[in-house]
Amino acid sequence: MGTTKAEGNGQSVGVEKLIEAVRGGRADEVPALLEGLGAAERRTVLVALKSLRTEVRGWEQKRPREAAEVRRALYVAGAGCHPGASAAATWLGGRDLVPWRSEGSDLALRVCVGQGPEWMAEVAGRLAARPSVAEHSYELIRGLVERSGCAVPATDGYVLGWAWEFRAGSRWWRSFEGPELLERLREDAQTPVLALHALSMAESPDALTWTVTEAPHAHWPTAVAALVGEGLLDRAEVLDTALSRLLRGGRPRDLRFPLETLRLVEPTSAEFRERIPDLVGMTADTPSPIAGYAQEVLAELAEEGALSTAMLAEMTSAVLFRTEKKLVRAQLTLVGKVLAREPGAAAELLPAVAEVFGNEDTDLQGRALKLVGRHLSAVDDSVRRELAAQAGLLSPAHRQTAVALFGEDLEEETGFPYEEILPPVPEAQPVAPPASTVEELVEDLLAKGVSDDPVRFERALDGLVRHAHRDREALTRAVREAFTTKSWQEPYHFTYDSHGVHAVLAGLLGLLDPAWIEDRRAREPESAACFHEALTGIRDARLWEATALIGTDALPLLLASPTVSTGGIDPLVLVERLRAYRDAGVEPAPADLAQALLRVLRTGPDAGRAERDASALGTAAGQRLGAWLRADEPPAATVRFLERQEDRSLERWSVVQRMVVELADRAVVREEFPPAFRWLGGTLETAPRRCYHWVSGGEHWAPMLPADREVLAACFLPSLARSFDSSREATDPLIGIAEAEGRVGRAVAVALALALGSGDADDRLRAVDALLVLASRGDLDARQVGEELEWLVAEGSVKPNRLADAARTAAATGAYATVWAVLGAALPGLLSDGKPVRGLGEVLAVAADCVERCGAQGELPGLPELPGLDGVASGKGSSQLVVQAKRLRDALCR
Template identity: 60%
Template sequence: MTDGTGTDAGSTTGDGTGVGTGAGTGVGTGAGTGVGTGAGAGADTAVGTGAGAGGGAVGVAGEGSGVERLLAAVRAGRAADVPALLEPLDDAARKAALAQLKELRAEVGAGRWAAPPSLANRIRDALYVAGAGCLPGVAAAASWLGARDLMTRTTDGPLVLAALGDRDPEWAADLAGRLAERRAVAETGYPLLHGLMSRSGHAVPPTDGYVTGWIRHITDDRLVERLREDPRTPALVAHALAMAATPEPFTRTVRPGSPRHWPTALQTLVTEGTLDRAQILDLCVTRLLRGGPARNLRFPLEMTRLLEPGADELRKRIPDWVEMASDAPSPVAGYAQDVLAELAAAGALPVAALAEMTAGVLFRTEKKLVRAQLALVGRVLAREPGAAGALLPAVTEAFGNDDTSVQERALKLVGRHLRAVEPEVRRELAETAGLLSPTHRQAAEALFGDALEGPAGAAYEEILPPVPERQPVGPPVTTVEALMEQLVVERLSEDPVAFERALDGLVRLAHRDRTGVVEAVRETFPRTEWQEAASFTDGAQGLEVVLAGLLGLLDQARVDLGRTRGRGADSCFHEALSGVLDVRLWEAADLIGTGALPFLLATPTWHTGGIDPPVLVERLRACRDAGVEPAPADLAQALLRVLRRDPSAGRAAEEAAALGTPAGRGLAAWLREEDAVAASVEFLARGREPSPVTGWLIDRIVVDVDDRATVREEFPPAFGWLGGALEAVPRRCHHGEDGSPAQWATVLPADRDLLAACLLPGLAGCVGGSARGATEPLTTLAEAEGPVGRAVHLVLAFGLGCVDADDRLRAVDAMLVLASRGELNARRLGAELAWLVAEGSVKPNRLADAARTAADTGAYGTVWTVLAAMLPGLLPAATPVRGLGEVLAVAADCVERCGAHDEPAGLDALASGRGSTQLVVQARRLRNALRQGTDQSLAETA
């Protein structure tokens, strides 16, 4: 684009922007904008917009000179000048200006003003103010002020108020009400809404957005004073406490002594009588009852504590406290339990309510709450023995607790008061005793005698999940409408199969009807971030880069870089895995809608990402028949996905070679190579202090990708690392919580041990740091193809020791899937866990939680085999491993149920020691269980 300068009568020449000096008339003949500065009346500026070569510019001069000044200020992003420039304009001039403001808005939305980005935002701010002042109708003004493409972080409410001038109070109230219903506008534009309300004299109906904006606006060191000064404080506070989601400012942690501490401020107003105490208490209790994340309940809980409900207020809400004690998050449940215990001590808690509360609390997993509840029931029964018939059935809820010490407490409590119950209740209690651990079987028999049901030594049967079946990937969509629905509705970034189907469908439809797809994309995504010229400066950022390529929005130099850039020697493996996806997307963005890319070779045929060999052969045949050369990155990913160990691979290799094309011969050779890519894993010795950020593991993991000249030399640069291009050194990785973990699993569906090796550094951050989410690929990895070597067992060991419970659960699922497929070497997994626990990388309490979760599915034998292989490396330690008692408790439970009898080395010495710590108690329990076991033997591999 070029700029032209004219000097006669403000005319412009050239294909861009012309500036001329004349008599106040601007004439544009190019595709850009003409600005003329003249000596006419008022020496005003003329602005013209041309529609193409030879097109006339739209200019307003003379009488409309104020419009030109307004538009010039908007184009320069001078929002502060807009109100003054609007003031002298009449309705006709504002209408004329509005038409050009809409054109400018479209230009900004199309990205013509995106460089520099700061200018685009300044123009949006000026447009926001100017449009508000030019629109006469309330509905249109509300639509303009609520538009997401115009609002920025710097949007100035007072400027908009000034631009609106002295509009009618009813008009201002109507506008405020409409904007208050738009949450994003109400939150960020509170000053505007408050100004409209003050100007109209009407109260804006409280909405979630308006109240949240109000809270943010007045939260400062004068919080109490500002609450006192606002006459609407009672209504707004009541709305805030009644909101479905606690306002975000209320969830922040602020020290109680701070002047910005909302609970203290509200307590002050309650004491003064500004706020109604009964209403605030009722709203807080109601909010606690609705539940939700603990951080959202922190404010109403703290407020309730500060209000210090009296005995009468507590009694009136007994059903509420019972419900909270049973179902609320731990902090709320603990408070409710304390309230009910206080009522029980005063004799004000009905037995029926205590029984309901007991059943609910004993179902929980928090040991502190469970033990406190058993103690509460014991105190009540000591005072009221006649309540045993109502309370003891509720106590038996603890018979199924994971902690055998809790089971023991509950059994002893039942035993102390069993004589006080009727025979029918006694039989009911005996029936539930079947939930007790086998270690308590003898005590239960002594207590209940013949009434105890169930054989003492029932045959054990291992329960594993059914072997998962491969799920075929559906065909790509065949209509543009279905494709647009897929792009809008489905969460493609989280589902690699949906992502691949959408990408293939987009490529196929664009090949058949590029014009139709382009029109549909523009209509479906009229204003999106990926259409900005400044996007895609780093990674490909998903399907958006392909859509941008389809619309012709990408710079060719950037496309060429994206297609050819490899991964540096210092890249982590997650960057390398993401790089494979990125290069495919840049390649598709470059070729989409052309004859060079009619479809994708790499689209999976199975949900794991794998491709059936015959299917890939047929795709290559279609390329040959169409005279199309396969796209390099697409072909490389297809080779990595083809299932080389599939029974059909041999025949497919022959057919591929018969195609007579380079791609066919390459596929044939690849299918005949059993270990086309591979890697090994080692750990450096501990020789220095651990990193304060990453800990030991990530500093010591060495993944050595085997040297494969074919991959390094014939695949695109982004795939070179799979041929050994990355040096075998420890690689720091920070992709546990970002990146595309779900997509990584489908890059290497035929080589899962290599994939597992690449995942190890990210998993290390989930074991020894605060990262989360790196286990997402594990389920797909367990269902994929390829050998199960050390790397797969290491990712399982890491996963079972992750900080996050969801990460551990995914690792448990993967372990059980491998066990059900007969591919889990349980003893190898136990051996890896032994050294990880011994050096402190995997915490025993996390491992115990994961092992208990796996065992509770019925896989007691599998879990015991893993733990039996792990314990000999830990039990003989001179200094006991902290937390190992929890692991021994799970091991004992497994043995009691599966009947194993092989005693790990070091167990007898530990169990024979003195003391009553959990470690010693559980060691004795495990030893006793092993010595009472049956002669059943467990398979090395489940």
């Protein structure tokens, strides 16, 4: 039936009604209204839909509910108006139109059904190929697949939607009555394809990772194993897919589904024999639970005689290269059993066992050496020499045993004296000048993470100020064209944060009230503020000052822009900048000058000349710089700790609650610096301080005080002590502290001690880097760090196993003497107590290794008195504590 034209506009009544329904957000009416339209009319509607879609994007802030309803109607109408499958899939996969979890898919499916099987199959395939789209369009894709008869799309996104539908449609959260998941999987015709794909996914859907204790009747591995038993899923395909996924490795969470499925399917010995190479591969790189499972299976095959010597040797080399002691011990036991049964396999297996000679654990070295000694007679001279060469990797503690075993085949020890290996002294890199053109500057400002990188941030900020002073109009025009995002161009965006250079950009564009800016510019931290709030306040004060003055004659350039990567400023460069201000007849901005004074390097070879040149400028700012370079009382800080509280019924009396950081009284800072800086002169309270909000902006702290390392460390300590047991990236400022200038005192020592015991391995690595950098610069007070570690370990604030891991990592770089100097200072108090702390054996093992290596030629540095060592070493039993204490005592005696 044809449609009549609306008077005066050339559009049919049907077209107008459809557009009106879409604009009104009445998606339910769309399928019926589409039925009466021809191809030409649908093209007409499509033009209006595209225009409306663009319009709706601007409704989000003020009309969110109306926008959502209109988008739903657009989603359905667009599906019915696109004649081509590619265009239709693009419309249905639009990020602004895709519904949440298939909401409205039934309506879209109704308008797609009349397009033909090939069209529906192509749309389904295109949508399924886009992960985020497929997950939320599952019902639509499934409907298109079922109606077109095309193959089931085995994609990650489609499986995510499939798994979600099973979860949303089940009763797992209400009761555990009835095997609902198994029944639904059994009835679903797509299960054979999708279950196999789910097993192979790099990231398993959430529902598939639940344990049997969380949801016994929604446990996917149990259901899949049952379907394998019923023959609905091919057993060989399930085994191959699960093993292949485990072989690829990944997060333990994502491997739980294939591992549990494999366990529940219970492969036979014959099935495992066909897949031995995969199992051997799993022992090499996969997470411990996976490698342990493969090791158990292969051990059973070895006992049955089904594992060839070549495969066992390959497996042994893979496992013994791993760091998990449990796996290494189990493998040595397995090899010992095989060699007891098949002595002829020694020539192939013992070289693999010798890999353990270089293991960091001396106990494992001893086990491997005993195993080699037990079967050494079964190998020829060439293998014997190979093993003797590997024995050179053994700890000195096993040297005597190795000599007795290999005799003249063992290489003699060289007489070279021990040489400490430390990293080269890091040199601060010069900071590139700011962008020379507006186009270059805009590229810098648009770069991702510019506000998070201190060097890039300062360079962009200086360029922004300089170009705004030269031609504010041109820069404003370029910024308006480049920054299309509007979120930061509203005043409320800066209520709680300056958001880096965005605050200055907003000032450039004139978007903020000058009185509002001045209020933030003049803020001073409260006396009870935490240190990282105060440090962030310095950065914000500079930003709000630049926001207020940008593009005016009052701010031609930034005095505080660093000249080197640590945040420091060459004093002669700062003098030249002040001369430029003098010649222009401009007084420096207070916050900019204050930050420049904190950054100027006061101890370099040019400091004296810069002091004279600054004083000769004849300006107040020059006089301040000269006095600052002459001052013998720079900002300073001290750290002390209150006694531990005895009443444990109260809140945990942790390190951070007992820490007292005091900033020295500095009148020049309190009287001459702007409000945001005065706390550095001693205005903050000295009571224990703890903050209860998210710590951010830590990457900017070190460049704020590059000449006052001890003050920086003192400000950093409360945040480190609060988060070192749980938060990652808590030690980010440590390298900046190590590379900074100035005095090294207790604050730096405590920061290092706490960081060496951090809960996160990456944090401990940063602590090791900082330790070695300080040592290479000659700034490390190893005794002080050790003494801080002594009481932190004794009271449980630093766990011995974490300290041992960090110390072992540092020692492995060749810094055995440095590590021993630290541990040697920490051990006296830990050993003299009648009951050593649990886990101290690991620390003693590292200490013994250091002494054996750096003291072998009688040049052991800093040999301390360890009065409690004899008592521990004389203890009975074979615990690691006693064994390693004996080893350390013997090493010290030698």
